[in-house]
Amino acid sequence: MKKTKSLDMENIADMAVNQDVGCDDILEFNQFDGLPFSSRYYKLLTERKTLPVWGAKSEFMSYITNHQLVIISGTVKTGQSTQVPQWCAEFCLSVQYRHGMVVCTQIHRQCTVDLALRVADEMDVNIGHEIGYVIPFQNCCSADTVLRYCTDDMLLCEMMSDPLLERYGVVLIDQAQERTVSTDLLLGLLKDVLLARHELRVVILTAPHSFDKLLCHYGNVPLIQLEGEQPSEMVYGPGRGGVKDYLYTSLQLVMQIHQSQEHGDIVVFLATEQEVECAFAILRGEGTGVASSLGELMPVSVCLEQKDSVSVLTEVDGRCRRVFLTCGPSEDLFWATHSIHFVIDAGVQKRYVYNPRIRASSVVIQQISKSQAECRKQLTGPTGKCFCLYSEKTPFPVENVPHIQESDITSTVLFLKRMEIAGLGQCDFIDRPDPEGLMQALEELDYLAALDNDGNLSEIGIIMSEFPLEPQMAKTLLAACEFDCVSEVLTIAAMLTAPSCFLVPSVEFKHQALKCHQSFHHTEGDHFTLINVYNAYKHNLMSYYSIKRWCDEHFLSLSALQMADAVRAELTEILTRLELPVSCPAFGSKTNTLNIKLALLAGFFMQVARDIDGTGNYFILTHKHVAQIHPASVYGTESPKQSLPNWVLYHEHTLAENNCIRTVTEISAHEFIQMTPQYFFYNLPSSESKDILQYIKSHGTAAQSKSKAQTHSNSAGGERCIIQ
Structure with a gap:
């Protein structure tokens, strides 16, 4: 039965009582909502006390009382993501929330929701009240919330209006080993926040092998290391290079395990979404015809892009053995799945690496980190079996390259410029961004008129930073x-x-x-x-x-x-x-079509290409690279025959096997000249395409286009928001 709140939060601390299990003759009250504990609370408390992290509670409470920052190292099955935030809530309660409540960051949206639901269950309170969560476009919190789970990017958004995070007494950064851009920004900015707020506490949760850099970054701070349970049996691949065709070998192992009549679900870690899709199709076709006392073999695709990927993990329908097929840094998606007895790990992953010179990302298949390898081994627990499709002596890197060194950081630089206005100094990065990427980001913001002559945010830049957009x-x-x-x-x-x-x-x-x-x-x-x-x-x-x-x-x-x-x-x-005008829909008219293209060019003039031979080879103006339009585009090979546009604007360019530009719209050279800043145009590298544009510009065609645009502007009437 759902509990009803009936007491004021200011009087809760006075009602805290001894919560030891076994005091059946004493009516115990929950210190967070003042209501009697349910029988489920005691059942879950018994389970919580078996977690590896539980033995560190006394040590942790001592550290957080006497130190501003604490680092905890453990794997996904140690319980740190559920128990430590609860202890932090107890700490804040002990000082009657004088310094604020608790916030705990996650990198996956669905993990954020599921952790909040689990912790609310364990604490015997209502989700959305004492325990809440915030993910992009969904806020499940209230004025009573004392522990909030949120994605790392959402906490950064909060810092734009509250740079010192004054509503929080404890900030937990979970999954720090993943080194996402948002997590790295938080780890860097929090050094300044700690100096400004001596009462603030910061707790960093990370994986084994990943805490050395954190200790170097923050200095002499307390460290708690948790030991996870290793699987009972490890099987490694042959030779120095391990298994070459890991997809085929993984599927073979799945079928062998299913036919061996051993109980337990299987997790298969592959490198790419395409491999997951292929494995899913094969197992779905082959699994139904395989006899087993466990019944059906049920493949489950678990990709980070899927909205309900984690909720799928907890659903068991009938008599079957589930095979979870996943890729990428998804170890934390399986924290609540206790039915896993087998892990098959290919030991490789797909990474997107951004090249600032050509403003495009390439796909790289590389080894996972040592931390990832250890986390995957511990998913099975002490009775499970882990098949590592690599040699036992494989030299894994200690950690992955931080995303901030492999990503387009234009949005990051815009955010940091906004933080400077808010009063925070330079972000003290654990690993600094690539200098070339940083210069490219500043140049791009300058082209977009987001910076003034002194390199600070312009009025346009300040307004741009308000939107959760690139x-x-x-x-x-x-x-x-x-x-x-x-x-x-x-x-x-x-x-x-x-x-x-x-x-x-x-x-x-x-x-x-x-x-x-x-x-x-x-x-x-x-x-x-x-x-x-x-x-x-x-x-x-x-x-x-x-x-x-x-x-x-x-x-x-x-x-x-x-x-x-x-x-x-x-x-x-x-x-x-922001009191900016919102026009009425006019989609379909010629005027509206032209206006949409001009608006797109105002932001994406750096992403324009020209068909150089009439066959779909598009020359990208900014870096002289040639690419093709994606097959699924309106102008792609999968579409009905349609004449290829001469000039196009595109949203994305990825250097993968197909080397394609995606989300493409036809523009004209006149429109491009009209909307492009002159200093960007003159900085374009020399090419035949630039010569054509220069010819049009010199012969006054652009002026005619401008005249037409002005005529349209006068006829449209109404109040306008002038951008340039």
């Missing part, structure tokens, strides 16, 4: 206010921020899916196609069941469209708060 898209949204196409650009921004809504099914349904997706194609380009999809989704949004059926019939992701809807609503709220 800087180019934020500038596009501001330009849309000038060109009276805010409604349409809001939709484009939301659809590109959310995961792709286009589902790619198995081979037998691929042609049908392609035809459905083509029904939304717009002749002007992919950005306009996204508007078509969103408008169709809103038109069919009658009930959850009907829209679910509609999405399935059109091979569209309902969760992605729902997220896009939430993003759009948040962006609209920000525009209203």
Whole structure:
């Protein structure tokens, strides 16, 4: 039964009593809500006391009382992500929340939600009251919340309005070993915050082999090391290089385990989403025909992009053996799954590495870190078996390269410039960003008019930093206010921020899916196609069941469209708060089409390419690289024959096997010249494409375009928000 709050939080501390199990004759009250404990609380307390972290509680409480910063090292099965935040809440309660409540960061959205739900259950309180969570576009907290789980990027957003995090008495940074950009920013900025707030406590939770850098960064601080339980049996791959064809070997092992009639689920760690998809299709086809006393073999795809990936882990339907197929840094997704007895680890991962010289990311397959390898081994527990498809002597790196050294950090630099305005000094990074990437980010912000002559944020830059968007898209949204196409650009921004809504099914349904997706194609380009999809989704949004059926019939992701809807609503709220004009929808008219393109060019003029031979080889102006349009584009090879545009604007360029530009829209050279800052144009490297643009510019065609735009501006009337 759900408990009802009835007491004021200010009087809770006086009601704290001894909570030892076994005092059945004493009515015990929960110190956080003042109500009697339920029988489930005692059952879960017994389970909690068996966790490896439990023995460190006394030591931890002593450290957090006497030190500003504490580091705890342990794996996913030690219980640190659920127990330590509760102890921090007890610490804040002991001082009656004089310095604030507790916040604990996570890197995965679904882990954030599931941890909050589990901890609320263990603490015998209501989710959304004493325990809450905040993830992008979803806030499940209240004024009574004393322990908040949130994603690391959401805590950064809070720092924009509360740079010293004054609402918190304890800040926990979980999964620090993953070294995401947001986590690294928090670890760097918190050094300054600790100096400004001596009452603040910071707790860092990390994996084994990853705490050395933290100790060097923060100095002589307390460290608690937790020992996890190793599996009962380890099987390593042959020779120095291990198993070469790890996908085939993994599937063989899965079938052998299933036929051996041993109980327990299986986790298979592969490198890429494509391998997960392939393994899923094979096991789904082969598993049904394999006889076993355990019944059906049920493959489960667990990818970080999937909205419900973790909730799938806790669902068991009938008599079956589940095979969880996953990739990437997803070890923490299995913290609550106790049925896993077998782990198959390929020992490799996919990483996106950004190259600032060509403003594109490449896909690299590389070894996992030593911390990841150890975490994967401990997922099975002491009775399990781990198959490592690599040699026992494989020299894994101690940790992965920090994401801040491999990512486009333009958004990061914009955020740090905003933090300087808020009063925080330079971010003391554990590992500094790549200097070339930093220079490219500053140059890009300068081109976008986000910086003034002194290198500080301009008024436009300050407004851009208010939006949870990449800087180019934020500038596009501001330009849309000038060109009276805010409604349409809001939709484009939301659809590109959310995961792709286009589902790619198995081979037998691929042609049908392609035809459905083509029904939304717009002749002007992919950005306009996204508007078509969103408008169709809103038109069919009658009930959850009907829209679910509609999405399935059109091979569209309902969760992605729902997220896009939430993003759009948040962006609209920000525009209203900033008192920026929001135009009425006018999608489909020639004027609106031109305005959308001009707004896109205001932000993405650095991502323009020209077809150099009429066959789809597009020359990218900024770095002389040649790429092709993605096959699924309006102009791609999978679409009906359509003349290729001469000039295009694109949203993304990835150096992978196909070397494609994605989300492409046709533009004209005149429109490009009109919207491009002159100093960017002159800084373009010499090329035939630049010569063509210079010829048009010199012969006055651009002036004619400007005259036409001015005529349209006068005829449209109304108040405008001038961007440049």
